[in-house]
Amino acid sequence: MIVGVPREVKADEYRVSLTPNGAEELSRAGHRVLVQTHAGDGSGISDEQYAAAGAEIVPATADVWGRANLIIKVKEPLPDEWPLMRPGQTLFTYFHFAADEKLTRAVMASGVTAVAYETIRDAKGGLPLLTPMSEVAGRMSIQEGAKFLERPFEGRGILLAGVPGVAPATVVVLGGGVVGANAARVAAGLGANVFLLDVNLDRLRYLDDVMPRNVTTLFSNRHNLLEVLPWADLVIGAVLIPGAKAPHLVRREDLKRMPPRAVVIDVAIDQGGCFETSRPTTHAKPTYMVDDIVHYCVTNMPGAVGRTSTYALTNATFPFALQLANKGADRAAHDNLGLAAGVSVRAGKVTNAAVAETFGYPL
Ligand code: NAD
Structure with a gap:
Protein backbone atom coordinates (compact mmCIF):
# COMPACT_ATOMS: atom_id res chain seq x y z
CA MET A 1 0.00 0.00 0.00
CA ARG A 121 -15.37 2.47 18.74
CA ASP A 122 -13.49 0.37 21.25
CA ALA A 123 -14.65 -2.90 22.85
CA LYS A 124 -16.52 -1.00 25.60
CA GLY A 125 -18.35 1.18 23.08
CA GLY A 126 -16.16 4.21 23.86
CA LEU A 127 -14.67 6.56 21.27
CA PRO A 128 -10.93 5.92 21.54
CA LEU A 129 -9.85 8.48 18.94
CA LEU A 130 -11.70 11.32 20.70
CA THR A 131 -10.42 10.51 24.19
CA PRO A 132 -6.80 11.70 23.73
CA MET A 133 -7.90 15.14 22.52
CA SER A 134 -10.27 15.47 25.49
CA GLU A 135 -7.35 14.57 27.77
CA VAL A 136 -5.24 17.29 26.15
CA ALA A 137 -8.04 19.90 26.29
CA GLY A 138 -8.89 19.05 29.90
CA ARG A 139 -5.34 19.41 31.15
CA MET A 140 -4.72 22.45 28.98
CA SER A 141 -7.86 24.20 30.26
CA ILE A 142 -6.21 24.74 33.65
CA GLN A 143 -2.97 25.97 32.07
CA GLU A 144 -4.97 28.49 30.00
CA GLY A 145 -7.15 29.40 32.98
CA ALA A 146 -4.06 30.06 35.10
CA LYS A 147 -2.67 32.32 32.39
CA PHE A 148 -5.86 34.33 31.85
CA LEU A 149 -6.30 34.79 35.61
CA GLU A 150 -3.15 36.91 35.44
CA ARG A 151 -3.91 40.62 35.48
CA PRO A 152 -2.06 41.49 32.21
CA PHE A 153 -4.46 39.04 30.53
CA GLU A 154 -7.47 40.82 32.16
CA GLY A 155 -7.92 38.22 34.91
CA ARG A 156 -8.30 38.94 38.61
CA GLY A 157 -4.62 38.48 39.38
CA ILE A 158 -4.84 35.20 41.26
CA LEU A 159 -2.25 32.44 41.50
CA LEU A 160 -4.04 29.08 41.39
CA ALA A 161 -1.79 27.57 44.01
CA GLY A 162 -1.88 30.47 46.46
CA VAL A 163 1.20 30.80 48.72
CA PRO A 164 1.77 30.16 52.43
CA GLY A 165 -0.61 32.51 54.24
CA VAL A 166 -2.75 33.23 51.13
CA ALA A 167 -5.60 30.92 50.05
CA PRO A 168 -5.39 29.06 46.74
CA ALA A 169 -7.92 29.71 43.96
CA THR A 170 -11.25 27.94 43.68
CA VAL A 171 -11.86 26.05 40.44
CA VAL A 172 -15.32 24.79 39.46
CA VAL A 173 -15.45 22.05 36.82
CA LEU A 174 -18.81 21.39 35.13
CA GLY A 175 -18.88 17.80 33.85
CA GLY A 176 -16.71 14.99 35.21
CA GLY A 177 -16.01 13.06 31.99
CA VAL A 178 -12.64 12.87 30.25
CA VAL A 179 -12.15 16.65 29.96
CA GLY A 180 -13.49 17.39 33.45
CA ALA A 181 -11.53 14.68 35.24
CA ASN A 182 -8.29 15.75 33.58
CA ALA A 183 -8.96 19.41 34.39
CA ALA A 184 -9.78 18.61 38.03
CA ARG A 185 -6.63 16.53 38.47
CA VAL A 186 -4.33 19.24 37.10
CA ALA A 187 -6.05 22.01 39.11
CA ALA A 188 -5.80 19.89 42.26
CA GLY A 189 -2.15 19.13 41.51
CA LEU A 190 -1.46 22.87 41.46
CA GLY A 191 -3.08 23.18 44.87
CA ALA A 192 -6.41 24.79 43.94
CA ASN A 193 -9.68 24.01 45.74
CA VAL A 194 -11.70 22.12 43.17
CA PHE A 195 -15.46 21.48 42.90
CA LEU A 196 -16.30 18.83 40.28
CA LEU A 197 -19.97 18.63 39.22
CA ASP A 198 -21.69 15.84 37.27
CA VAL A 199 -25.18 14.33 36.99
CA ASN A 200 -23.99 10.73 36.77
CA LEU A 201 -23.90 9.33 40.33
CA ASP A 202 -21.77 6.31 39.39
CA ARG A 203 -19.25 8.62 37.79
CA LEU A 204 -19.27 10.86 40.90
CA ARG A 205 -18.64 7.81 43.11
CA TYR A 206 -15.68 6.83 40.94
CA LEU A 207 -14.28 10.38 40.91
CA ASP A 208 -14.70 10.69 44.66
CA ASP A 209 -12.66 7.52 44.99
CA VAL A 210 -9.75 8.46 42.73
CA MET A 211 -9.42 12.25 43.05
CA PRO A 212 -7.09 13.96 45.53
CA ARG A 213 -8.56 15.37 48.76
CA ASN A 214 -8.75 18.92 47.45
CA VAL A 215 -11.39 17.83 44.88
CA THR A 216 -14.99 17.90 46.17
CA THR A 217 -17.57 16.14 44.02
CA LEU A 218 -21.03 17.71 43.80
CA PHE A 219 -24.22 16.58 42.10
CA SER A 220 -24.85 18.96 39.23
CA ASN A 221 -28.08 20.87 39.71
CA ARG A 222 -28.93 24.55 39.61
CA HIS A 223 -28.92 24.92 43.39
CA ASN A 224 -25.41 23.52 43.83
CA LEU A 225 -24.09 25.46 40.86
CA LEU A 226 -25.38 28.78 42.25
CA GLU A 227 -23.86 27.91 45.65
CA VAL A 228 -20.33 27.47 44.25
CA LEU A 229 -20.24 30.24 41.63
CA PRO A 230 -19.54 33.08 44.13
CA TRP A 231 -16.33 31.26 45.12
CA ALA A 232 -15.20 30.49 41.58
CA ASP A 233 -12.04 32.14 40.29
CA LEU A 234 -12.02 29.75 37.33
CA VAL A 235 -14.91 27.73 35.83
CA ILE A 236 -14.31 24.96 33.27
CA GLY A 237 -17.21 23.96 30.98
CA ALA A 238 -16.84 20.23 30.17
CA VAL A 239 -20.38 18.89 29.85
CA LEU A 240 -21.34 16.58 27.01
CA ILE A 241 -24.72 15.12 26.18
CA PRO A 242 -23.94 12.77 23.27
CA GLY A 243 -25.60 13.82 20.04
CA ALA A 244 -27.04 17.03 21.53
CA LYS A 245 -26.03 20.63 22.07
CA ALA A 246 -24.43 21.29 25.45
CA PRO A 247 -26.95 22.69 27.99
CA HIS A 248 -26.42 26.33 29.02
CA LEU A 249 -25.87 25.58 32.70
CA VAL A 250 -24.57 29.09 33.45
CA ARG A 251 -26.95 31.86 32.37
CA ARG A 252 -25.96 35.42 31.71
CA GLU A 253 -27.52 36.63 34.95
CA ASP A 254 -25.41 34.09 36.89
CA LEU A 255 -22.17 35.84 35.87
CA LYS A 256 -23.00 38.60 38.39
CA ARG A 257 -22.57 36.07 41.20
CA MET A 258 -18.96 35.41 40.21
CA PRO A 259 -16.04 37.54 41.39
CA PRO A 260 -15.15 40.30 38.86
CA ARG A 261 -12.51 39.21 36.32
CA ALA A 262 -12.98 35.53 37.08
CA VAL A 263 -12.26 33.31 34.06
CA VAL A 264 -14.43 30.78 32.25
CA ILE A 265 -12.85 28.24 29.90
CA ASP A 266 -15.69 26.68 27.91
CA VAL A 267 -14.13 23.52 26.48
CA ALA A 268 -17.58 22.30 25.41
CA ILE A 269 -17.85 25.22 22.97
CA ASP A 270 -17.60 22.78 20.04
CA GLN A 271 -21.07 21.55 21.08
CA GLY A 272 -22.39 25.06 21.69
CA GLY A 273 -20.87 25.61 25.16
CA CYS A 274 -22.19 25.38 28.75
CA PHE A 275 -22.41 29.17 29.25
CA GLU A 276 -25.17 31.24 27.67
CA THR A 277 -22.55 33.92 26.95
CA SER A 278 -20.08 31.64 25.12
CA ARG A 279 -19.22 32.10 21.47
CA PRO A 280 -16.41 30.38 19.53
CA THR A 281 -12.96 32.01 19.57
CA THR A 282 -9.58 31.20 18.01
CA HIS A 283 -6.02 30.89 19.27
CA ALA A 284 -5.28 34.24 17.59
CA LYS A 285 -7.88 35.97 19.82
CA PRO A 286 -8.90 33.46 22.47
CA THR A 287 -10.77 35.64 24.99
CA TYR A 288 -13.43 38.34 25.30
CA MET A 289 -15.19 39.96 28.27
CA VAL A 290 -18.88 39.75 29.17
CA ASP A 291 -20.10 41.45 32.35
CA ASP A 292 -16.54 41.61 33.69
CA ILE A 293 -15.91 37.87 33.25
CA VAL A 294 -13.10 36.67 30.96
CA HIS A 295 -14.43 34.11 28.44
CA TYR A 296 -12.09 31.67 26.63
CA CYS A 297 -13.91 29.52 24.04
CA VAL A 298 -11.32 28.14 21.61
CA THR A 299 -12.84 25.33 19.55
CA ASN A 300 -9.59 23.50 18.74
CA MET A 301 -7.59 23.78 21.95
CA PRO A 302 -5.28 20.78 21.26
CA GLY A 303 -3.98 22.52 18.11
CA ALA A 304 -1.95 24.93 20.28
CA VAL A 305 0.08 22.12 21.84
P1 NAD B 1 -17.49 12.97 28.30
O1 NAD B 1 -18.68 12.32 27.68
O2 NAD B 1 -16.33 12.14 28.71
O3 NAD B 1 -17.97 13.78 29.61
C1 NAD B 1 -19.11 14.59 29.66
C2 NAD B 1 -19.64 14.55 31.08
O4 NAD B 1 -20.69 15.53 31.19
C3 NAD B 1 -20.26 13.20 31.49
O5 NAD B 1 -19.60 12.68 32.64
C4 NAD B 1 -21.71 13.56 31.77
O6 NAD B 1 -22.29 12.78 32.82
C5 NAD B 1 -21.59 15.02 32.16
N1 NAD B 1 -22.83 15.79 32.14
C6 NAD B 1 -23.91 15.67 31.32
N2 NAD B 1 -24.86 16.57 31.68
C7 NAD B 1 -24.37 17.27 32.74
C8 NAD B 1 -24.86 18.34 33.55
N3 NAD B 1 -26.07 18.88 33.35
N4 NAD B 1 -24.07 18.79 34.55
C9 NAD B 1 -22.85 18.28 34.77
N5 NAD B 1 -22.33 17.26 34.05
C10 NAD B 1 -23.09 16.77 33.05
O7 NAD B 1 -17.04 14.13 27.28
P2 NAD B 1 -15.58 14.78 27.20
O8 NAD B 1 -14.71 13.94 26.35
O9 NAD B 1 -15.14 15.13 28.57
O10 NAD B 1 -15.89 16.11 26.34
C11 NAD B 1 -16.52 17.25 26.92
C12 NAD B 1 -16.69 18.32 25.84
O11 NAD B 1 -15.42 18.85 25.48
C13 NAD B 1 -17.30 17.81 24.52
O12 NAD B 1 -18.21 18.76 24.05
C14 NAD B 1 -16.11 17.70 23.61
O13 NAD B 1 -16.47 17.78 22.23
C15 NAD B 1 -15.36 18.92 24.06
N6 NAD B 1 -13.95 19.03 23.60
C16 NAD B 1 -13.56 20.26 23.16
C17 NAD B 1 -12.25 20.47 22.77
C18 NAD B 1 -11.83 21.85 22.35
O14 NAD B 1 -10.78 22.00 21.76
N7 NAD B 1 -12.59 22.89 22.67
C19 NAD B 1 -11.33 19.42 22.77
C20 NAD B 1 -11.75 18.16 23.22
C21 NAD B 1 -13.08 17.97 23.65
Whole structure:
Protein backbone atom coordinates (compact mmCIF):
# COMPACT_ATOMS: atom_id res chain seq x y z
CA MET A 1 0.00 0.00 0.00
CA ILE A 2 1.17 3.57 -0.62
CA VAL A 3 0.38 5.67 2.45
CA GLY A 4 0.24 9.47 2.10
CA VAL A 5 0.63 12.09 4.85
CA PRO A 6 -0.30 15.57 3.55
CA ARG A 7 0.60 18.76 5.40
CA GLU A 8 -2.47 20.08 7.23
CA VAL A 9 -3.94 23.20 5.66
CA LYS A 10 -6.47 24.37 8.26
CA ALA A 11 -5.58 27.62 10.08
CA ASP A 12 -3.93 27.11 13.50
CA GLU A 13 -3.55 23.38 12.94
CA TYR A 14 -0.12 22.24 14.08
CA ARG A 15 -0.70 18.50 14.32
CA VAL A 16 0.47 15.88 11.83
CA SER A 17 -1.18 12.49 11.30
CA LEU A 18 1.88 10.21 11.53
CA THR A 19 5.09 10.29 13.59
CA PRO A 20 8.48 9.04 12.34
CA ASN A 21 7.92 5.95 14.50
CA GLY A 22 4.68 5.28 12.59
CA ALA A 23 6.45 5.77 9.27
CA GLU A 24 9.10 3.28 10.37
CA GLU A 25 6.49 0.66 11.37
CA LEU A 26 4.58 1.07 8.10
CA SER A 27 7.81 0.75 6.09
CA ARG A 28 8.77 -2.35 8.08
CA ALA A 29 5.38 -3.85 7.20
CA GLY A 30 6.23 -3.40 3.51
CA HIS A 31 4.32 -0.17 2.79
CA ARG A 32 5.61 2.91 1.04
CA VAL A 33 5.15 6.13 3.05
CA LEU A 34 4.94 9.55 1.37
CA VAL A 35 5.20 12.55 3.69
CA GLN A 36 4.64 16.02 2.31
CA THR A 37 7.56 18.33 2.98
CA HIS A 38 7.18 20.37 6.23
CA ALA A 39 4.17 18.25 7.30
CA GLY A 40 5.73 17.81 10.75
CA ASP A 41 7.01 21.37 11.27
CA GLY A 42 4.16 22.42 13.58
CA SER A 43 4.87 19.46 15.84
CA GLY A 44 8.64 19.93 15.81
CA ILE A 45 9.26 16.92 13.51
CA SER A 46 11.63 17.52 10.59
CA ASP A 47 11.62 16.07 7.07
CA GLU A 48 14.98 14.48 7.92
CA GLN A 49 13.41 12.53 10.81
CA TYR A 50 10.73 11.13 8.48
CA ALA A 51 13.33 10.33 5.81
CA ALA A 52 15.48 8.51 8.39
CA ALA A 53 12.39 6.45 9.26
CA GLY A 54 12.08 5.30 5.65
CA ALA A 55 9.55 7.84 4.32
CA GLU A 56 9.83 9.59 0.96
CA ILE A 57 9.54 13.37 1.28
CA VAL A 58 7.23 14.73 -1.42
CA PRO A 59 7.12 18.47 -2.24
CA ALA A 60 3.63 18.83 -3.75
CA THR A 61 0.26 18.22 -2.10
CA ALA A 62 -1.15 16.95 -5.40
CA ASP A 63 1.61 14.33 -5.59
CA VAL A 64 0.83 12.90 -2.15
CA TRP A 65 -2.90 12.67 -2.94
CA GLY A 66 -2.26 11.50 -6.49
CA ARG A 67 0.02 8.58 -5.59
CA ALA A 68 -1.29 7.27 -2.25
CA ASN A 69 -4.06 4.65 -1.84
CA LEU A 70 -4.41 5.47 1.86
CA ILE A 71 -4.33 9.10 2.99
CA ILE A 72 -3.95 9.76 6.73
CA LYS A 73 -4.81 13.27 7.91
CA VAL A 74 -5.84 15.11 11.08
CA LYS A 75 -8.57 17.55 10.00
CA GLU A 76 -11.37 17.08 7.49
CA PRO A 77 -10.44 17.83 3.86
CA LEU A 78 -10.99 21.51 3.07
CA PRO A 79 -12.50 22.69 -0.25
CA ASP A 80 -9.02 23.10 -1.83
CA GLU A 81 -8.38 19.42 -1.12
CA TRP A 82 -11.72 18.12 -2.42
CA PRO A 83 -10.62 17.86 -6.08
CA LEU A 84 -7.62 15.76 -4.94
CA MET A 85 -9.71 12.89 -3.50
CA ARG A 86 -9.87 9.87 -5.87
CA PRO A 87 -12.21 6.88 -6.27
CA GLY A 88 -10.78 3.77 -4.63
CA GLN A 89 -8.71 5.81 -2.18
CA THR A 90 -9.21 5.50 1.59
CA LEU A 91 -9.16 8.67 3.67
CA PHE A 92 -8.59 8.27 7.42
CA THR A 93 -9.06 11.47 9.45
CA TYR A 94 -11.49 13.50 11.62
CA PHE A 95 -14.47 14.45 9.41
CA HIS A 96 -17.36 15.57 11.71
CA PHE A 97 -19.70 15.06 8.72
CA ALA A 98 -22.91 15.88 10.60
CA ALA A 99 -21.71 19.47 11.01
CA ASP A 100 -21.03 20.00 7.28
CA GLU A 101 -23.29 18.79 4.47
CA LYS A 102 -21.13 20.34 1.71
CA LEU A 103 -18.16 18.29 2.90
CA THR A 104 -20.34 15.17 3.09
CA ARG A 105 -21.53 15.68 -0.50
CA ALA A 106 -17.97 16.32 -1.75
CA VAL A 107 -16.73 13.11 -0.12
CA MET A 108 -19.68 11.13 -1.51
CA ALA A 109 -19.04 12.51 -5.01
CA SER A 110 -15.30 11.73 -4.86
CA GLY A 111 -15.70 7.95 -4.48
CA VAL A 112 -13.26 7.71 -1.55
CA THR A 113 -13.87 5.44 1.42
CA ALA A 114 -14.03 7.79 4.41
CA VAL A 115 -13.00 6.31 7.75
CA ALA A 116 -13.79 8.88 10.44
CA TYR A 117 -11.67 9.02 13.61
CA GLU A 118 -14.58 10.33 15.66
CA THR A 119 -16.88 7.33 15.21
CA ILE A 120 -14.39 4.47 15.63
CA ARG A 121 -15.37 2.47 18.74
CA ASP A 122 -13.49 0.37 21.25
CA ALA A 123 -14.65 -2.90 22.85
CA LYS A 124 -16.52 -1.00 25.60
CA GLY A 125 -18.35 1.18 23.08
CA GLY A 126 -16.16 4.21 23.86
CA LEU A 127 -14.67 6.56 21.27
CA PRO A 128 -10.93 5.92 21.54
CA LEU A 129 -9.85 8.48 18.94
CA LEU A 130 -11.70 11.32 20.70
CA THR A 131 -10.42 10.51 24.19
CA PRO A 132 -6.80 11.70 23.73
CA MET A 133 -7.90 15.14 22.52
CA SER A 134 -10.27 15.47 25.49
CA GLU A 135 -7.35 14.57 27.77
CA VAL A 136 -5.24 17.29 26.15
CA ALA A 137 -8.04 19.90 26.29
CA GLY A 138 -8.89 19.05 29.90
CA ARG A 139 -5.34 19.41 31.15
CA MET A 140 -4.72 22.45 28.98
CA SER A 141 -7.86 24.20 30.26
CA ILE A 142 -6.21 24.74 33.65
CA GLN A 143 -2.97 25.97 32.07
CA GLU A 144 -4.97 28.49 30.00
CA GLY A 145 -7.15 29.40 32.98
CA ALA A 146 -4.06 30.06 35.10
CA LYS A 147 -2.67 32.32 32.39
CA PHE A 148 -5.86 34.33 31.85
CA LEU A 149 -6.30 34.79 35.61
CA GLU A 150 -3.15 36.91 35.44
CA ARG A 151 -3.91 40.62 35.48
CA PRO A 152 -2.06 41.49 32.21
CA PHE A 153 -4.46 39.04 30.53
CA GLU A 154 -7.47 40.82 32.16
CA GLY A 155 -7.92 38.22 34.91
CA ARG A 156 -8.30 38.94 38.61
CA GLY A 157 -4.62 38.48 39.38
CA ILE A 158 -4.84 35.20 41.26
CA LEU A 159 -2.25 32.44 41.50
CA LEU A 160 -4.04 29.08 41.39
CA ALA A 161 -1.79 27.57 44.01
CA GLY A 162 -1.88 30.47 46.46
CA VAL A 163 1.20 30.80 48.72
CA PRO A 164 1.77 30.16 52.43
CA GLY A 165 -0.61 32.51 54.24
CA VAL A 166 -2.75 33.23 51.13
CA ALA A 167 -5.60 30.92 50.05
CA PRO A 168 -5.39 29.06 46.74
CA ALA A 169 -7.92 29.71 43.96
CA THR A 170 -11.25 27.94 43.68
CA VAL A 171 -11.86 26.05 40.44
CA VAL A 172 -15.32 24.79 39.46
CA VAL A 173 -15.45 22.05 36.82
CA LEU A 174 -18.81 21.39 35.13
CA GLY A 175 -18.88 17.80 33.85
CA GLY A 176 -16.71 14.99 35.21
CA GLY A 177 -16.01 13.06 31.99
CA VAL A 178 -12.64 12.87 30.25
CA VAL A 179 -12.15 16.65 29.96
CA GLY A 180 -13.49 17.39 33.45
CA ALA A 181 -11.53 14.68 35.24
CA ASN A 182 -8.29 15.75 33.58
CA ALA A 183 -8.96 19.41 34.39
CA ALA A 184 -9.78 18.61 38.03
CA ARG A 185 -6.63 16.53 38.47
CA VAL A 186 -4.33 19.24 37.10
CA ALA A 187 -6.05 22.01 39.11
CA ALA A 188 -5.80 19.89 42.26
CA GLY A 189 -2.15 19.13 41.51
CA LEU A 190 -1.46 22.87 41.46
CA GLY A 191 -3.08 23.18 44.87
CA ALA A 192 -6.41 24.79 43.94
CA ASN A 193 -9.68 24.01 45.74
CA VAL A 194 -11.70 22.12 43.17
CA PHE A 195 -15.46 21.48 42.90
CA LEU A 196 -16.30 18.83 40.28
CA LEU A 197 -19.97 18.63 39.22
CA ASP A 198 -21.69 15.84 37.27
CA VAL A 199 -25.18 14.33 36.99
CA ASN A 200 -23.99 10.73 36.77
CA LEU A 201 -23.90 9.33 40.33
CA ASP A 202 -21.77 6.31 39.39
CA ARG A 203 -19.25 8.62 37.79
CA LEU A 204 -19.27 10.86 40.90
CA ARG A 205 -18.64 7.81 43.11
CA TYR A 206 -15.68 6.83 40.94
CA LEU A 207 -14.28 10.38 40.91
CA ASP A 208 -14.70 10.69 44.66
CA ASP A 209 -12.66 7.52 44.99
CA VAL A 210 -9.75 8.46 42.73
CA MET A 211 -9.42 12.25 43.05
CA PRO A 212 -7.09 13.96 45.53
CA ARG A 213 -8.56 15.37 48.76
CA ASN A 214 -8.75 18.92 47.45
CA VAL A 215 -11.39 17.83 44.88
CA THR A 216 -14.99 17.90 46.17
CA THR A 217 -17.57 16.14 44.02
CA LEU A 218 -21.03 17.71 43.80
CA PHE A 219 -24.22 16.58 42.10
CA SER A 220 -24.85 18.96 39.23
CA ASN A 221 -28.08 20.87 39.71
CA ARG A 222 -28.93 24.55 39.61
CA HIS A 223 -28.92 24.92 43.39
CA ASN A 224 -25.41 23.52 43.83
CA LEU A 225 -24.09 25.46 40.86
CA LEU A 226 -25.38 28.78 42.25
CA GLU A 227 -23.86 27.91 45.65
CA VAL A 228 -20.33 27.47 44.25
CA LEU A 229 -20.24 30.24 41.63
CA PRO A 230 -19.54 33.08 44.13
CA TRP A 231 -16.33 31.26 45.12
CA ALA A 232 -15.20 30.49 41.58
CA ASP A 233 -12.04 32.14 40.29
CA LEU A 234 -12.02 29.75 37.33
CA VAL A 235 -14.91 27.73 35.83
CA ILE A 236 -14.31 24.96 33.27
CA GLY A 237 -17.21 23.96 30.98
CA ALA A 238 -16.84 20.23 30.17
CA VAL A 239 -20.38 18.89 29.85
CA LEU A 240 -21.34 16.58 27.01
CA ILE A 241 -24.72 15.12 26.18
CA PRO A 242 -23.94 12.77 23.27
CA GLY A 243 -25.60 13.82 20.04
CA ALA A 244 -27.04 17.03 21.53
CA LYS A 245 -26.03 20.63 22.07
CA ALA A 246 -24.43 21.29 25.45
CA PRO A 247 -26.95 22.69 27.99
CA HIS A 248 -26.42 26.33 29.02
CA LEU A 249 -25.87 25.58 32.70
CA VAL A 250 -24.57 29.09 33.45
CA ARG A 251 -26.95 31.86 32.37
CA ARG A 252 -25.96 35.42 31.71
CA GLU A 253 -27.52 36.63 34.95
CA ASP A 254 -25.41 34.09 36.89
CA LEU A 255 -22.17 35.84 35.87
CA LYS A 256 -23.00 38.60 38.39
CA ARG A 257 -22.57 36.07 41.20
CA MET A 258 -18.96 35.41 40.21
CA PRO A 259 -16.04 37.54 41.39
CA PRO A 260 -15.15 40.30 38.86
CA ARG A 261 -12.51 39.21 36.32
CA ALA A 262 -12.98 35.53 37.08
CA VAL A 263 -12.26 33.31 34.06
CA VAL A 264 -14.43 30.78 32.25
CA ILE A 265 -12.85 28.24 29.90
CA ASP A 266 -15.69 26.68 27.91
CA VAL A 267 -14.13 23.52 26.48
CA ALA A 268 -17.58 22.30 25.41
CA ILE A 269 -17.85 25.22 22.97
CA ASP A 270 -17.60 22.78 20.04
CA GLN A 271 -21.07 21.55 21.08
CA GLY A 272 -22.39 25.06 21.69
CA GLY A 273 -20.87 25.61 25.16
CA CYS A 274 -22.19 25.38 28.75
CA PHE A 275 -22.41 29.17 29.25
CA GLU A 276 -25.17 31.24 27.67
CA THR A 277 -22.55 33.92 26.95
CA SER A 278 -20.08 31.64 25.12
CA ARG A 279 -19.22 32.10 21.47
CA PRO A 280 -16.41 30.38 19.53
CA THR A 281 -12.96 32.01 19.57
CA THR A 282 -9.58 31.20 18.01
CA HIS A 283 -6.02 30.89 19.27
CA ALA A 284 -5.28 34.24 17.59
CA LYS A 285 -7.88 35.97 19.82
CA PRO A 286 -8.90 33.46 22.47
CA THR A 287 -10.77 35.64 24.99
CA TYR A 288 -13.43 38.34 25.30
CA MET A 289 -15.19 39.96 28.27
CA VAL A 290 -18.88 39.75 29.17
CA ASP A 291 -20.10 41.45 32.35
CA ASP A 292 -16.54 41.61 33.69
CA ILE A 293 -15.91 37.87 33.25
CA VAL A 294 -13.10 36.67 30.96
CA HIS A 295 -14.43 34.11 28.44
CA TYR A 296 -12.09 31.67 26.63
CA CYS A 297 -13.91 29.52 24.04
CA VAL A 298 -11.32 28.14 21.61
CA THR A 299 -12.84 25.33 19.55
CA ASN A 300 -9.59 23.50 18.74
CA MET A 301 -7.59 23.78 21.95
CA PRO A 302 -5.28 20.78 21.26
CA GLY A 303 -3.98 22.52 18.11
CA ALA A 304 -1.95 24.93 20.28
CA VAL A 305 0.08 22.12 21.84
CA GLY A 306 0.69 20.43 18.50
CA ARG A 307 3.55 18.28 19.58
CA THR A 308 1.85 16.71 22.59
CA SER A 309 -1.39 16.39 20.62
CA THR A 310 0.30 14.73 17.64
CA TYR A 311 1.86 12.06 19.82
CA ALA A 312 -1.35 11.59 21.87
CA LEU A 313 -3.48 11.33 18.72
CA THR A 314 -1.18 9.02 16.77
CA ASN A 315 -0.79 6.66 19.75
CA ALA A 316 -4.52 6.05 19.31
CA THR A 317 -4.87 6.26 15.50
CA PHE A 318 -1.82 4.27 14.43
CA PRO A 319 -3.09 0.74 15.18
CA PHE A 320 -6.10 1.45 12.94
CA ALA A 321 -3.93 3.06 10.24
CA LEU A 322 -1.78 -0.07 10.19
CA GLN A 323 -4.83 -2.32 9.81
CA LEU A 324 -6.11 -0.16 6.93
CA ALA A 325 -2.70 -0.33 5.24
CA ASN A 326 -2.25 -4.06 5.77
CA LYS A 327 -5.73 -5.20 4.77
CA GLY A 328 -7.39 -2.39 2.84
CA ALA A 329 -10.52 -0.67 4.19
CA ASP A 330 -13.05 -3.40 3.35
CA ARG A 331 -11.24 -6.31 4.95
CA ALA A 332 -10.01 -4.23 7.89
CA ALA A 333 -13.64 -3.22 8.59
CA HIS A 334 -14.83 -6.81 8.18
CA ASP A 335 -12.26 -8.05 10.71
CA ASN A 336 -12.67 -5.21 13.24
CA LEU A 337 -16.16 -3.99 14.13
CA GLY A 338 -14.76 -1.00 16.01
CA LEU A 339 -12.99 0.15 12.86
CA ALA A 340 -16.12 -0.61 10.82
CA ALA A 341 -17.98 1.93 12.96
CA GLY A 342 -15.62 4.54 11.52
CA VAL A 343 -16.53 3.84 7.87
CA SER A 344 -18.86 6.76 7.18
CA VAL A 345 -18.89 7.06 3.38
CA ARG A 346 -18.24 4.21 0.94
CA ALA A 347 -18.82 3.96 -2.81
CA GLY A 348 -20.61 7.30 -2.93
CA LYS A 349 -23.05 6.52 -0.09
CA VAL A 350 -23.20 7.56 3.55
CA THR A 351 -22.83 4.41 5.67
CA ASN A 352 -23.04 6.02 9.12
CA ALA A 353 -26.60 6.00 10.48
CA ALA A 354 -26.33 9.26 12.46
CA VAL A 355 -24.92 11.19 9.48
CA ALA A 356 -27.54 9.73 7.10
CA GLU A 357 -30.30 10.66 9.54
CA THR A 358 -28.95 14.20 9.97
CA PHE A 359 -29.24 14.91 6.24
CA GLY A 360 -32.20 12.61 5.48
CA TYR A 361 -30.15 10.33 3.18
CA PRO A 362 -31.07 6.66 2.71
CA LEU A 363 -28.66 4.19 4.34
P1 NAD B 1 -17.49 12.97 28.30
O1 NAD B 1 -18.68 12.32 27.68
O2 NAD B 1 -16.33 12.14 28.71
O3 NAD B 1 -17.97 13.78 29.61
C1 NAD B 1 -19.11 14.59 29.66
C2 NAD B 1 -19.64 14.55 31.08
O4 NAD B 1 -20.69 15.53 31.19
C3 NAD B 1 -20.26 13.20 31.49
O5 NAD B 1 -19.60 12.68 32.64
C4 NAD B 1 -21.71 13.56 31.77
O6 NAD B 1 -22.29 12.78 32.82
C5 NAD B 1 -21.59 15.02 32.16
N1 NAD B 1 -22.83 15.79 32.14
C6 NAD B 1 -23.91 15.67 31.32
N2 NAD B 1 -24.86 16.57 31.68
C7 NAD B 1 -24.37 17.27 32.74
C8 NAD B 1 -24.86 18.34 33.55
N3 NAD B 1 -26.07 18.88 33.35
N4 NAD B 1 -24.07 18.79 34.55
C9 NAD B 1 -22.85 18.28 34.77
N5 NAD B 1 -22.33 17.26 34.05
C10 NAD B 1 -23.09 16.77 33.05
O7 NAD B 1 -17.04 14.13 27.28
P2 NAD B 1 -15.58 14.78 27.20
O8 NAD B 1 -14.71 13.94 26.35
O9 NAD B 1 -15.14 15.13 28.57
O10 NAD B 1 -15.89 16.11 26.34
C11 NAD B 1 -16.52 17.25 26.92
C12 NAD B 1 -16.69 18.32 25.84
O11 NAD B 1 -15.42 18.85 25.48
C13 NAD B 1 -17.30 17.81 24.52
O12 NAD B 1 -18.21 18.76 24.05
C14 NAD B 1 -16.11 17.70 23.61
O13 NAD B 1 -16.47 17.78 22.23
C15 NAD B 1 -15.36 18.92 24.06
N6 NAD B 1 -13.95 19.03 23.60
C16 NAD B 1 -13.56 20.26 23.16
C17 NAD B 1 -12.25 20.47 22.77
C18 NAD B 1 -11.83 21.85 22.35
O14 NAD B 1 -10.78 22.00 21.76
N7 NAD B 1 -12.59 22.89 22.67
C19 NAD B 1 -11.33 19.42 22.77
C20 NAD B 1 -11.75 18.16 23.22
C21 NAD B 1 -13.08 17.97 23.65
